[in-house]
Amino acid sequence: MEFVQFLVIGVVVLGSACLQGSIGFGLGMITAPVLALLRPDLLPAALLFLATLTSLTAFVRERHDVDWRIVGWGALGRVPGIAIGTVAVIMLPDAGLSLMLAITVLAGAAFSLVGWSPAASHRNMFFASSVSGIFGTATSIGGPPISLVLRSLDPSSMRSTMSAYFTLGSILSLSGLAIGGEVQTSHVIAAAALLPFMITGLWLSNFVIRRADRQLLYRLAVGASIFGALLVIAEAVRSALG
Template identity: 40%
Template sequence: MSWTVLVVAGLIVLTGAVVQGAVGYGLNLIAGPLLALLDPVFVPVPVLLIACVLAGALTVRELSSVEWRGVGWAMVGRVPGNLLGLLALVTLPVTGFNLVVGITVLTCVLLSVVTWRPRITPPSLVVAGTASGAFGTVSAIGGPPIALLYQNESGPTVRATLNAFFLLASVSSVTTLAVAGQVRGEHLVAAAALLPFIVGGFLVSGPLRRVLSGGRLRTAVLAVAAVSAVVLIGRSVLG
């Protein structure tokens, strides 16, 4: 891996970490696809490892605002969602499934702008967790289902709860990959090389939290979801 590749990868990770620290999610949406194009060694293990670190740090930063009950119900749906995603990978065309994911997320964003105000209940959390698992397994876009559900909550609640969920989800994914023998030394080296950029993004995002409050945070949550959906749709259509 050249220094140029490492610096470019680091800047991508830094951007994703800043977005996630300020909005609540965004690292995987931004870093996953770009790092895969830059060097396949970064995906998925190193990205998941640094995602664990970032999510853990962000959870601790606003620990008192975590809705653990919501995290628990969402995790109930996460494992079945992962299995559904694996089934989709085996039986369905990935491009077609990604197109469905993109359209679904974009539709939810548009409904949110017009009239939809999602209610946070155990059934809705399980459904969102299932969708997050399935979408994340196939397309690496697992954040929007949970983020859209919490879009009307306070900033600290959105950020802390989403990152607590992402921490558990990322740890479960890394554990699964480790058991399957998919975690190698080169992955650990790549993750370690990206770690300083994660720390930088964490620090930079701190002051931005005060800017993204109230309606601004909701707008940011919807904007990140919309951009990820449009990119996924475009990637599916253009092949």
């Protein structure tokens, strides 16, 4: 990875991790489009490694109110989704995966703005997790359908259950990709190199969350996600026409 390229990606990871720690999302939705533009070969595994550590950090901090039955149904639902997502990574070219990623980001942004909140039932969690497994494995972005279902829980239980689910779900997705031969040494090295940026961003979130307007941060994260996704689509169109 060239130094300037690495620095750009690192700064994006730092900023998106800060947003993740402040409002609960941002790392995947913002960083994935940047990686799709600069280093598509690192997706999805390198970002999934970082996402696993982020979710684990949140889980250790807020593990007391986890609804383990919902997490269990989510884990069951994620398995078939992981299989489909892994096949997509194996079969689709980089351009196809980049477009899939951009569409996932735009759909995720739309989900985040929807006021509808289905009940956090076992059935809803199973189906939402299947969708999350497909896109979380193929693009590293599987949060929106789960956030939609868990939105009806009280805030403490929602944060705890979500962090537990995404820790387990990311590990399962990485396992599926490894079985499919889609986890390389370069992914591990890239994730390790970017880890200090992510840790710094999460640390900064402790200060940002006390001082910044959460609604402003939320709009910033959604806007940055949409902008990145549109850039990915524009680049894919340019490549197809050029």
